[in-house]
Amino acid sequence: MSLADKVLAVNNDLPIRTDSAVHSGKVRSVYWLTDEDSRRLIKEKGYDVSEDTPLAIMVISDRISAFDCIWQGEGGMKGVPGKGAALNAISNHWFKLFKENGLADSHILDIPHPFVWIVQKAKPVMIEAICRQYITGSMWRSYTKGERDFCGIALPEGLEKDSKLPELLQTPSTKGILEGIPGVPAVDDVNITRKNIEDNYQAFNFKSLEDISLYEKLLTEGFDVISDALAKLDQIFVDTKFEFGYVKGRDGKDKLIYMDEVGTPDSSRIWDGEQYRAGKVVENSKEGFRQLLLNHFPDPDILLNKDRMAEREALARDNELPESVLMEVSNTYTAIAEKITGEKITLSDNPKAEIISILREQYQLID
Incomplete structure:
Protein backbone atom coordinates (compact mmCIF):
# COMPACT_ATOMS: atom_id res chain seq x y z
CA MET A 1 0.00 0.00 0.00
CA LYS A 123 -25.35 29.65 14.36
CA PRO A 124 -21.87 31.09 13.76
CA VAL A 125 -20.78 34.52 14.92
CA MET A 126 -19.41 36.10 11.74
CA ILE A 127 -16.04 36.96 13.27
CA GLU A 128 -12.61 35.34 13.02
CA ALA A 129 -11.63 35.88 16.67
CA ILE A 130 -7.87 36.42 16.47
CA CYS A 131 -5.59 36.74 19.49
CA ARG A 132 -1.91 37.72 19.28
CA GLN A 133 0.84 37.48 21.88
CA TYR A 134 3.77 38.20 19.52
CA ILE A 135 4.23 40.44 16.48
CA THR A 136 4.85 38.33 13.39
CA GLY A 137 3.23 37.31 10.11
CA SER A 138 0.76 39.71 8.51
CA MET A 139 0.85 42.09 11.49
CA TRP A 140 4.63 42.41 11.21
CA ARG A 141 4.42 42.91 7.42
CA SER A 142 1.92 45.76 7.94
CA TYR A 143 3.98 47.20 10.81
CA THR A 144 7.10 47.41 8.60
CA LYS A 145 5.03 49.40 6.08
CA GLY A 146 4.32 51.99 8.78
CA GLU A 147 0.92 50.82 10.01
CA ARG A 148 0.43 51.37 13.73
CA ASP A 149 -3.34 50.99 14.08
CA PHE A 150 -4.64 47.42 14.17
CA CYS A 151 -8.37 46.92 14.71
CA GLY A 152 -8.51 50.22 16.59
CA ILE A 153 -5.51 49.35 18.79
CA ALA A 154 -2.43 51.62 18.57
CA LEU A 155 0.91 49.80 18.58
CA PRO A 156 4.02 51.57 19.93
CA GLU A 157 7.07 52.43 17.82
CA GLY A 158 10.22 50.34 17.97
CA LEU A 159 8.79 46.81 18.07
CA GLU A 160 11.07 44.10 16.71
CA LYS A 161 10.10 41.14 14.50
CA ASP A 162 8.83 38.11 16.45
CA SER A 163 9.00 40.00 19.76
CA LYS A 164 6.41 39.70 22.52
CA LEU A 165 3.71 42.36 22.36
CA PRO A 166 3.19 44.68 25.35
CA GLU A 167 -0.12 42.86 26.01
CA LEU A 168 -2.32 40.13 24.54
CA LEU A 169 -4.15 41.71 21.58
CA GLN A 170 -7.50 40.79 20.08
CA THR A 171 -7.53 41.69 16.37
CA PRO A 172 -10.81 40.38 14.93
CA SER A 173 -11.62 40.12 11.23
CA THR A 174 -14.76 39.28 9.28
CA LYS A 175 -15.73 35.66 8.66
CA GLY A 176 -16.90 35.61 5.07
CA ILE A 177 -18.12 38.59 3.06
CA LEU A 178 -20.54 40.74 5.03
CA GLU A 179 -22.64 43.19 3.02
CA GLY A 180 -24.04 46.53 4.13
CA ILE A 181 -22.07 47.15 7.33
CA PRO A 182 -21.00 50.83 7.51
CA GLY A 183 -17.21 51.19 7.59
CA VAL A 184 -16.62 47.46 6.90
CA PRO A 185 -15.59 46.63 3.30
CA ALA A 186 -17.54 43.69 1.82
CA VAL A 187 -14.49 41.41 1.50
CA ASP A 188 -13.53 38.26 3.35
CA ASP A 189 -11.09 38.47 6.24
CA VAL A 190 -11.06 42.25 6.68
CA ASN A 191 -9.88 43.69 10.03
CA ILE A 192 -12.59 45.22 12.20
CA THR A 193 -12.67 47.25 15.41
CA ARG A 194 -14.67 46.61 18.54
CA LYS A 195 -16.74 49.70 17.65
CA ASN A 196 -17.60 48.13 14.25
CA ILE A 197 -18.90 45.10 16.16
CA GLU A 198 -20.80 47.12 18.80
CA ASP A 199 -22.49 49.34 16.21
CA ASN A 200 -23.57 46.36 14.10
CA TYR A 201 -23.66 43.48 16.57
CA GLN A 202 -26.74 41.86 14.99
CA ALA A 203 -25.07 41.84 11.53
CA PHE A 204 -22.28 39.78 13.11
CA ASN A 205 -24.96 37.40 14.53
CA PHE A 206 -24.54 38.42 18.19
CA LYS A 207 -27.75 38.05 20.19
CA SER A 208 -26.90 40.95 22.51
CA LEU A 209 -24.31 43.65 23.14
CA GLU A 210 -23.27 41.84 26.33
CA ASP A 211 -22.26 38.80 24.29
CA ILE A 212 -19.46 40.83 22.66
CA SER A 213 -17.77 41.02 26.08
CA LEU A 214 -18.51 37.31 26.63
CA TYR A 215 -16.81 36.27 23.37
CA GLU A 216 -13.80 38.45 24.24
CA LYS A 217 -13.63 36.84 27.69
CA LEU A 218 -13.90 33.30 26.25
CA LEU A 219 -11.24 34.15 23.66
CA THR A 220 -8.78 35.41 26.29
CA GLU A 221 -9.54 32.55 28.70
CA GLY A 222 -9.19 29.95 25.94
CA PHE A 223 -5.93 31.51 24.77
CA ASP A 224 -4.55 31.53 28.33
CA VAL A 225 -5.52 27.90 29.01
CA ILE A 226 -3.72 26.74 25.84
CA SER A 227 -0.77 29.11 26.34
CA ASP A 228 -0.19 27.90 29.92
CA ALA A 229 -0.43 24.23 28.89
CA LEU A 230 1.98 24.75 25.97
CA ALA A 231 4.43 26.65 28.19
CA LYS A 232 4.75 23.50 30.33
CA LEU A 233 5.89 21.72 27.14
CA ASP A 234 8.31 24.61 26.40
CA GLN A 235 6.19 25.67 23.41
CA ILE A 236 5.11 29.27 22.79
CA PHE A 237 1.50 30.03 21.81
CA VAL A 238 2.15 32.94 19.46
CA ASP A 239 -1.27 33.72 17.98
CA THR A 240 -4.49 31.93 17.12
CA LYS A 241 -7.94 32.13 15.59
CA PHE A 242 -11.07 30.98 17.43
CA GLU A 243 -14.62 30.80 16.14
CA PHE A 244 -17.83 31.09 18.16
CA GLY A 245 -21.47 30.28 17.60
CA TYR A 246 -24.81 29.89 19.34
CA VAL A 247 -26.60 26.67 20.20
CA LYS A 248 -29.80 26.06 22.13
CA GLY A 249 -29.46 24.27 25.46
CA ARG A 250 -31.92 21.71 26.76
CA ASP A 251 -33.76 24.63 28.39
CA GLY A 252 -34.27 26.22 24.96
CA LYS A 253 -32.02 29.19 25.77
CA ASP A 254 -29.24 30.39 23.48
CA LYS A 255 -25.68 29.87 24.66
CA LEU A 256 -22.38 30.96 23.14
CA ILE A 257 -19.94 28.11 22.47
CA TYR A 258 -16.55 27.47 20.88
CA MET A 259 -16.81 25.93 17.41
CA ASP A 260 -14.64 24.83 14.49
CA GLU A 261 -11.14 23.98 15.81
CA VAL A 262 -8.97 25.46 18.57
CA GLY A 263 -5.24 25.70 19.15
CA THR A 264 -4.25 23.61 16.14
CA PRO A 265 -1.23 24.06 13.85
CA ASP A 266 -3.76 25.12 11.15
CA SER A 267 -5.34 27.91 13.20
CA SER A 268 -2.37 29.00 15.33
CA ARG A 269 1.34 29.68 15.37
CA ILE A 270 3.28 27.61 17.88
CA TRP A 271 7.03 28.16 18.38
CA ASP A 272 9.62 25.98 20.07
CA GLY A 273 10.61 27.72 23.32
CA GLU A 274 14.21 26.54 23.51
CA GLN A 275 14.95 27.61 19.94
CA TYR A 276 13.22 30.98 20.46
CA ARG A 277 15.43 31.74 23.47
CA ALA A 278 18.42 30.94 21.24
CA GLY A 279 17.22 33.59 18.78
CA LYS A 280 15.68 31.24 16.23
CA VAL A 281 12.02 30.80 15.28
CA VAL A 282 11.10 27.13 14.70
CA GLU A 283 7.47 26.73 13.67
CA ASN A 284 5.38 23.86 14.99
CA SER A 285 2.46 24.96 12.84
CA LYS A 286 1.33 25.47 9.26
CA GLU A 287 3.33 28.71 9.18
CA GLY A 288 6.39 26.59 8.32
CA PHE A 289 4.56 25.31 5.22
CA ARG A 290 3.54 28.86 4.25
CA GLN A 291 7.16 30.01 4.52
CA LEU A 292 8.28 27.02 2.49
CA LEU A 293 5.84 27.96 -0.30
CA LEU A 294 7.02 31.59 -0.22
CA ASN A 295 10.60 30.37 -0.65
CA HIS A 296 9.72 27.65 -3.18
CA PHE A 297 8.17 29.86 -5.86
CA PRO A 298 10.16 32.60 -7.63
CA ASP A 299 7.42 35.27 -7.24
CA PRO A 300 6.08 35.16 -3.65
CA ASP A 301 3.85 38.19 -4.35
CA ILE A 302 1.43 35.81 -6.09
CA LEU A 303 0.83 34.14 -2.71
CA LEU A 304 0.53 37.38 -0.73
CA ASN A 305 -1.41 39.57 -3.16
CA LYS A 306 -5.18 38.96 -3.10
CA ASP A 307 -5.47 40.67 -6.51
CA ARG A 308 -3.49 37.79 -8.05
CA MET A 309 -5.82 35.02 -6.90
CA ALA A 310 -6.23 33.48 -10.37
CA GLU A 311 -2.45 33.11 -10.71
CA ARG A 312 -2.26 31.68 -7.20
CA GLU A 313 -4.94 29.06 -7.92
CA ALA A 314 -3.05 28.06 -11.08
CA LEU A 315 0.14 27.74 -9.05
CA ALA A 316 -1.53 25.33 -6.61
CA ARG A 317 -3.28 23.40 -9.36
CA ASP A 318 -0.32 23.01 -11.71
CA ASN A 319 2.51 22.34 -9.25
CA GLU A 320 2.97 19.04 -7.46
CA LEU A 321 5.12 19.58 -4.39
CA PRO A 322 7.92 17.08 -3.63
CA GLU A 323 6.82 14.20 -1.36
CA SER A 324 9.62 15.20 1.05
CA VAL A 325 7.91 18.58 1.57
CA LEU A 326 4.57 16.98 2.51
CA MET A 327 6.33 14.49 4.81
CA GLU A 328 8.12 17.36 6.55
CA VAL A 329 4.71 18.95 7.17
CA SER A 330 3.38 15.56 8.33
CA ASN A 331 6.18 15.28 10.88
CA THR A 332 5.47 18.80 12.17
CA TYR A 333 1.76 18.06 12.68
CA THR A 334 2.11 14.60 14.22
CA ALA A 335 5.02 15.61 16.48
CA ILE A 336 3.21 18.61 18.00
CA ALA A 337 -0.01 16.55 18.35
CA GLU A 338 1.86 13.79 20.20
CA LYS A 339 3.61 16.35 22.39
Whole structure:
Protein backbone atom coordinates (compact mmCIF):
# COMPACT_ATOMS: atom_id res chain seq x y z
CA MET A 1 0.00 0.00 0.00
CA SER A 2 1.43 3.39 -1.00
CA LEU A 3 1.62 6.39 1.32
CA ALA A 4 -0.90 8.20 -0.92
CA ASP A 5 -3.48 5.48 -0.06
CA LYS A 6 -3.24 6.38 3.63
CA VAL A 7 -4.21 9.99 2.92
CA LEU A 8 -7.89 10.91 3.23
CA ALA A 9 -8.12 13.60 0.55
CA VAL A 10 -11.74 13.29 -0.60
CA ASN A 11 -14.17 13.38 2.33
CA ASN A 12 -17.44 14.51 0.71
CA ASP A 13 -18.39 11.16 -0.89
CA LEU A 14 -19.21 9.03 2.16
CA PRO A 15 -22.59 7.22 1.93
CA ILE A 16 -23.96 8.86 5.11
CA ARG A 17 -27.76 9.19 5.13
CA THR A 18 -28.66 12.86 4.59
CA ASP A 19 -31.40 14.98 3.00
CA SER A 20 -29.04 17.89 2.29
CA ALA A 21 -26.08 18.58 0.05
CA VAL A 22 -22.72 17.84 1.68
CA HIS A 23 -20.94 21.06 2.62
CA SER A 24 -17.20 20.89 1.94
CA GLY A 25 -14.74 23.42 3.32
CA LYS A 26 -10.99 23.58 2.76
CA VAL A 27 -10.37 20.73 5.19
CA ARG A 28 -13.67 19.41 6.62
CA SER A 29 -16.92 18.13 5.09
CA VAL A 30 -20.26 18.35 6.89
CA TYR A 31 -23.14 15.88 6.48
CA TRP A 32 -26.42 17.09 8.03
CA LEU A 33 -28.32 14.15 9.44
CA THR A 34 -32.01 13.59 8.80
CA ASP A 35 -34.33 14.87 11.52
CA GLU A 36 -35.18 11.25 12.35
CA ASP A 37 -31.52 10.22 12.77
CA SER A 38 -30.73 13.34 14.82
CA ARG A 39 -33.58 12.65 17.27
CA ARG A 40 -32.67 8.93 17.46
CA LEU A 41 -29.00 9.60 18.26
CA ILE A 42 -29.80 12.29 20.85
CA LYS A 43 -32.03 9.75 22.61
CA GLU A 44 -29.76 6.68 22.18
CA LYS A 45 -26.50 8.40 23.06
CA GLY A 46 -27.88 10.79 25.69
CA TYR A 47 -26.37 13.93 24.13
CA ASP A 48 -26.86 17.01 26.31
CA VAL A 49 -28.94 18.97 23.80
CA SER A 50 -32.64 19.60 23.21
CA GLU A 51 -34.37 16.71 21.42
CA ASP A 52 -34.99 18.71 18.21
CA THR A 53 -31.37 19.85 17.74
CA PRO A 54 -30.07 19.20 14.20
CA LEU A 55 -26.90 17.07 14.23
CA ALA A 56 -24.17 16.67 11.65
CA ILE A 57 -21.27 14.36 10.97
CA MET A 58 -18.11 16.38 10.42
CA VAL A 59 -15.32 14.50 8.63
CA ILE A 60 -11.83 15.97 8.52
CA SER A 61 -9.45 15.31 5.63
CA ASP A 62 -5.68 15.33 5.20
CA ARG A 63 -5.89 18.13 2.62
CA ILE A 64 -3.58 21.06 3.19
CA SER A 65 -4.61 24.60 2.38
CA ALA A 66 -2.45 27.71 2.51
CA PHE A 67 -3.00 31.14 1.02
CA ASP A 68 -6.63 30.08 0.33
CA CYS A 69 -5.58 27.24 -1.99
CA ILE A 70 -5.40 23.44 -1.67
CA TRP A 71 -1.91 22.04 -2.39
CA GLN A 72 -0.92 18.58 -3.61
CA GLY A 73 2.19 16.45 -3.88
CA GLU A 74 3.81 14.20 -6.43
CA GLY A 75 2.93 10.52 -6.65
CA GLY A 76 -0.79 11.18 -6.21
CA MET A 77 -0.38 12.62 -2.69
CA LYS A 78 -3.47 14.78 -2.33
CA GLY A 79 -2.78 15.70 1.26
CA VAL A 80 -0.51 15.26 4.26
CA PRO A 81 -0.38 11.84 5.98
CA GLY A 82 -1.53 12.08 9.61
CA LYS A 83 -2.61 15.72 9.37
CA GLY A 84 -6.36 15.20 9.85
CA ALA A 85 -5.96 12.89 12.84
CA ALA A 86 -3.40 15.27 14.38
CA LEU A 87 -5.68 18.31 14.00
CA ASN A 88 -8.70 16.55 15.50
CA ALA A 89 -6.64 15.11 18.38
CA ILE A 90 -5.30 18.56 19.30
CA SER A 91 -8.72 20.22 19.15
CA ASN A 92 -10.26 17.40 21.20
CA HIS A 93 -7.55 17.85 23.83
CA TRP A 94 -8.09 21.63 24.15
CA PHE A 95 -11.90 21.42 24.15
CA LYS A 96 -11.66 18.88 26.99
CA LEU A 97 -9.31 21.19 28.89
CA PHE A 98 -11.69 24.14 28.37
CA LYS A 99 -14.49 22.07 29.91
CA GLU A 100 -12.30 21.05 32.86
CA ASN A 101 -11.51 24.74 33.43
CA GLY A 102 -15.18 25.72 33.41
CA LEU A 103 -15.09 27.58 30.07
CA ALA A 104 -17.85 27.32 27.45
CA ASP A 105 -18.89 24.12 25.66
CA SER A 106 -17.94 23.27 22.09
CA HIS A 107 -20.09 22.06 19.18
CA ILE A 108 -18.69 18.51 19.50
CA LEU A 109 -20.99 15.90 21.05
CA ASP A 110 -19.21 12.67 20.16
CA ILE A 111 -15.96 11.41 18.56
CA PRO A 112 -16.68 8.09 16.77
CA HIS A 113 -13.31 7.98 14.92
CA PRO A 114 -10.08 10.06 14.91
CA PHE A 115 -11.29 11.74 11.68
CA VAL A 116 -14.91 12.24 12.74
CA TRP A 117 -16.95 14.49 15.03
CA ILE A 118 -20.68 14.40 15.68
CA VAL A 119 -21.63 18.05 16.15
CA GLN A 120 -24.70 20.06 17.02
CA LYS A 121 -25.91 22.81 14.73
CA ALA A 122 -24.62 26.21 15.76
CA LYS A 123 -25.35 29.65 14.36
CA PRO A 124 -21.87 31.09 13.76
CA VAL A 125 -20.78 34.52 14.92
CA MET A 126 -19.41 36.10 11.74
CA ILE A 127 -16.04 36.96 13.27
CA GLU A 128 -12.61 35.34 13.02
CA ALA A 129 -11.63 35.88 16.67
CA ILE A 130 -7.87 36.42 16.47
CA CYS A 131 -5.59 36.74 19.49
CA ARG A 132 -1.91 37.72 19.28
CA GLN A 133 0.84 37.48 21.88
CA TYR A 134 3.77 38.20 19.52
CA ILE A 135 4.23 40.44 16.48
CA THR A 136 4.85 38.33 13.39
CA GLY A 137 3.23 37.31 10.11
CA SER A 138 0.76 39.71 8.51
CA MET A 139 0.85 42.09 11.49
CA TRP A 140 4.63 42.41 11.21
CA ARG A 141 4.42 42.91 7.42
CA SER A 142 1.92 45.76 7.94
CA TYR A 143 3.98 47.20 10.81
CA THR A 144 7.10 47.41 8.60
CA LYS A 145 5.03 49.40 6.08
CA GLY A 146 4.32 51.99 8.78
CA GLU A 147 0.92 50.82 10.01
CA ARG A 148 0.43 51.37 13.73
CA ASP A 149 -3.34 50.99 14.08
CA PHE A 150 -4.64 47.42 14.17
CA CYS A 151 -8.37 46.92 14.71
CA GLY A 152 -8.51 50.22 16.59
CA ILE A 153 -5.51 49.35 18.79
CA ALA A 154 -2.43 51.62 18.57
CA LEU A 155 0.91 49.80 18.58
CA PRO A 156 4.02 51.57 19.93
CA GLU A 157 7.07 52.43 17.82
CA GLY A 158 10.22 50.34 17.97
CA LEU A 159 8.79 46.81 18.07
CA GLU A 160 11.07 44.10 16.71
CA LYS A 161 10.10 41.14 14.50
CA ASP A 162 8.83 38.11 16.45
CA SER A 163 9.00 40.00 19.76
CA LYS A 164 6.41 39.70 22.52
CA LEU A 165 3.71 42.36 22.36
CA PRO A 166 3.19 44.68 25.35
CA GLU A 167 -0.12 42.86 26.01
CA LEU A 168 -2.32 40.13 24.54
CA LEU A 169 -4.15 41.71 21.58
CA GLN A 170 -7.50 40.79 20.08
CA THR A 171 -7.53 41.69 16.37
CA PRO A 172 -10.81 40.38 14.93
CA SER A 173 -11.62 40.12 11.23
CA THR A 174 -14.76 39.28 9.28
CA LYS A 175 -15.73 35.66 8.66
CA GLY A 176 -16.90 35.61 5.07
CA ILE A 177 -18.12 38.59 3.06
CA LEU A 178 -20.54 40.74 5.03
CA GLU A 179 -22.64 43.19 3.02
CA GLY A 180 -24.04 46.53 4.13
CA ILE A 181 -22.07 47.15 7.33
CA PRO A 182 -21.00 50.83 7.51
CA GLY A 183 -17.21 51.19 7.59
CA VAL A 184 -16.62 47.46 6.90
CA PRO A 185 -15.59 46.63 3.30
CA ALA A 186 -17.54 43.69 1.82
CA VAL A 187 -14.49 41.41 1.50
CA ASP A 188 -13.53 38.26 3.35
CA ASP A 189 -11.09 38.47 6.24
CA VAL A 190 -11.06 42.25 6.68
CA ASN A 191 -9.88 43.69 10.03
CA ILE A 192 -12.59 45.22 12.20
CA THR A 193 -12.67 47.25 15.41
CA ARG A 194 -14.67 46.61 18.54
CA LYS A 195 -16.74 49.70 17.65
CA ASN A 196 -17.60 48.13 14.25
CA ILE A 197 -18.90 45.10 16.16
CA GLU A 198 -20.80 47.12 18.80
CA ASP A 199 -22.49 49.34 16.21
CA ASN A 200 -23.57 46.36 14.10
CA TYR A 201 -23.66 43.48 16.57
CA GLN A 202 -26.74 41.86 14.99
CA ALA A 203 -25.07 41.84 11.53
CA PHE A 204 -22.28 39.78 13.11
CA ASN A 205 -24.96 37.40 14.53
CA PHE A 206 -24.54 38.42 18.19
CA LYS A 207 -27.75 38.05 20.19
CA SER A 208 -26.90 40.95 22.51
CA LEU A 209 -24.31 43.65 23.14
CA GLU A 210 -23.27 41.84 26.33
CA ASP A 211 -22.26 38.80 24.29
CA ILE A 212 -19.46 40.83 22.66
CA SER A 213 -17.77 41.02 26.08
CA LEU A 214 -18.51 37.31 26.63
CA TYR A 215 -16.81 36.27 23.37
CA GLU A 216 -13.80 38.45 24.24
CA LYS A 217 -13.63 36.84 27.69
CA LEU A 218 -13.90 33.30 26.25
CA LEU A 219 -11.24 34.15 23.66
CA THR A 220 -8.78 35.41 26.29
CA GLU A 221 -9.54 32.55 28.70
CA GLY A 222 -9.19 29.95 25.94
CA PHE A 223 -5.93 31.51 24.77
CA ASP A 224 -4.55 31.53 28.33
CA VAL A 225 -5.52 27.90 29.01
CA ILE A 226 -3.72 26.74 25.84
CA SER A 227 -0.77 29.11 26.34
CA ASP A 228 -0.19 27.90 29.92
CA ALA A 229 -0.43 24.23 28.89
CA LEU A 230 1.98 24.75 25.97
CA ALA A 231 4.43 26.65 28.19
CA LYS A 232 4.75 23.50 30.33
CA LEU A 233 5.89 21.72 27.14
CA ASP A 234 8.31 24.61 26.40
CA GLN A 235 6.19 25.67 23.41
CA ILE A 236 5.11 29.27 22.79
CA PHE A 237 1.50 30.03 21.81
CA VAL A 238 2.15 32.94 19.46
CA ASP A 239 -1.27 33.72 17.98
CA THR A 240 -4.49 31.93 17.12
CA LYS A 241 -7.94 32.13 15.59
CA PHE A 242 -11.07 30.98 17.43
CA GLU A 243 -14.62 30.80 16.14
CA PHE A 244 -17.83 31.09 18.16
CA GLY A 245 -21.47 30.28 17.60
CA TYR A 246 -24.81 29.89 19.34
CA VAL A 247 -26.60 26.67 20.20
CA LYS A 248 -29.80 26.06 22.13
CA GLY A 249 -29.46 24.27 25.46
CA ARG A 250 -31.92 21.71 26.76
CA ASP A 251 -33.76 24.63 28.39
CA GLY A 252 -34.27 26.22 24.96
CA LYS A 253 -32.02 29.19 25.77
CA ASP A 254 -29.24 30.39 23.48
CA LYS A 255 -25.68 29.87 24.66
CA LEU A 256 -22.38 30.96 23.14
CA ILE A 257 -19.94 28.11 22.47
CA TYR A 258 -16.55 27.47 20.88
CA MET A 259 -16.81 25.93 17.41
CA ASP A 260 -14.64 24.83 14.49
CA GLU A 261 -11.14 23.98 15.81
CA VAL A 262 -8.97 25.46 18.57
CA GLY A 263 -5.24 25.70 19.15
CA THR A 264 -4.25 23.61 16.14
CA PRO A 265 -1.23 24.06 13.85
CA ASP A 266 -3.76 25.12 11.15
CA SER A 267 -5.34 27.91 13.20
CA SER A 268 -2.37 29.00 15.33
CA ARG A 269 1.34 29.68 15.37
CA ILE A 270 3.28 27.61 17.88
CA TRP A 271 7.03 28.16 18.38
CA ASP A 272 9.62 25.98 20.07
CA GLY A 273 10.61 27.72 23.32
CA GLU A 274 14.21 26.54 23.51
CA GLN A 275 14.95 27.61 19.94
CA TYR A 276 13.22 30.98 20.46
CA ARG A 277 15.43 31.74 23.47
CA ALA A 278 18.42 30.94 21.24
CA GLY A 279 17.22 33.59 18.78
CA LYS A 280 15.68 31.24 16.23
CA VAL A 281 12.02 30.80 15.28
CA VAL A 282 11.10 27.13 14.70
CA GLU A 283 7.47 26.73 13.67
CA ASN A 284 5.38 23.86 14.99
CA SER A 285 2.46 24.96 12.84
CA LYS A 286 1.33 25.47 9.26
CA GLU A 287 3.33 28.71 9.18
CA GLY A 288 6.39 26.59 8.32
CA PHE A 289 4.56 25.31 5.22
CA ARG A 290 3.54 28.86 4.25
CA GLN A 291 7.16 30.01 4.52
CA LEU A 292 8.28 27.02 2.49
CA LEU A 293 5.84 27.96 -0.30
CA LEU A 294 7.02 31.59 -0.22
CA ASN A 295 10.60 30.37 -0.65
CA HIS A 296 9.72 27.65 -3.18
CA PHE A 297 8.17 29.86 -5.86
CA PRO A 298 10.16 32.60 -7.63
CA ASP A 299 7.42 35.27 -7.24
CA PRO A 300 6.08 35.16 -3.65
CA ASP A 301 3.85 38.19 -4.35
CA ILE A 302 1.43 35.81 -6.09
CA LEU A 303 0.83 34.14 -2.71
CA LEU A 304 0.53 37.38 -0.73
CA ASN A 305 -1.41 39.57 -3.16
CA LYS A 306 -5.18 38.96 -3.10
CA ASP A 307 -5.47 40.67 -6.51
CA ARG A 308 -3.49 37.79 -8.05
CA MET A 309 -5.82 35.02 -6.90
CA ALA A 310 -6.23 33.48 -10.37
CA GLU A 311 -2.45 33.11 -10.71
CA ARG A 312 -2.26 31.68 -7.20
CA GLU A 313 -4.94 29.06 -7.92
CA ALA A 314 -3.05 28.06 -11.08
CA LEU A 315 0.14 27.74 -9.05
CA ALA A 316 -1.53 25.33 -6.61
CA ARG A 317 -3.28 23.40 -9.36
CA ASP A 318 -0.32 23.01 -11.71
CA ASN A 319 2.51 22.34 -9.25
CA GLU A 320 2.97 19.04 -7.46
CA LEU A 321 5.12 19.58 -4.39
CA PRO A 322 7.92 17.08 -3.63
CA GLU A 323 6.82 14.20 -1.36
CA SER A 324 9.62 15.20 1.05
CA VAL A 325 7.91 18.58 1.57
CA LEU A 326 4.57 16.98 2.51
CA MET A 327 6.33 14.49 4.81
CA GLU A 328 8.12 17.36 6.55
CA VAL A 329 4.71 18.95 7.17
CA SER A 330 3.38 15.56 8.33
CA ASN A 331 6.18 15.28 10.88
CA THR A 332 5.47 18.80 12.17
CA TYR A 333 1.76 18.06 12.68
CA THR A 334 2.11 14.60 14.22
CA ALA A 335 5.02 15.61 16.48
CA ILE A 336 3.21 18.61 18.00
CA ALA A 337 -0.01 16.55 18.35
CA GLU A 338 1.86 13.79 20.20
CA LYS A 339 3.61 16.35 22.39
CA ILE A 340 0.31 18.06 23.31
CA THR A 341 -1.85 14.96 23.82
CA GLY A 342 0.80 12.53 25.04
CA GLU A 343 -0.57 9.92 22.63
CA LYS A 344 0.78 8.50 19.37
CA ILE A 345 -0.84 9.47 16.07
CA THR A 346 -1.14 6.28 14.04
CA LEU A 347 -1.70 6.36 10.29
CA SER A 348 -4.74 4.39 9.25
CA ASP A 349 -4.34 2.05 6.26
CA ASN A 350 -7.81 2.89 4.96
CA PRO A 351 -9.46 5.71 6.94
CA LYS A 352 -12.53 5.88 4.70
CA ALA A 353 -13.38 2.17 5.13
CA GLU A 354 -12.94 2.51 8.92
CA ILE A 355 -15.28 5.53 9.09
CA ILE A 356 -17.95 3.80 7.01
CA SER A 357 -17.77 0.67 9.17
CA ILE A 358 -18.11 2.58 12.47
CA LEU A 359 -20.94 4.86 11.27
CA ARG A 360 -22.81 1.84 9.88
CA GLU A 361 -22.38 -0.56 12.81
CA GLN A 362 -22.34 1.72 15.85
CA TYR A 363 -24.49 4.63 14.70
CA GLN A 364 -26.72 3.11 11.96
CA LEU A 365 -26.14 6.14 9.70
CA ILE A 366 -25.21 4.21 6.57
CA ASP A 367 -27.63 1.85 4.81
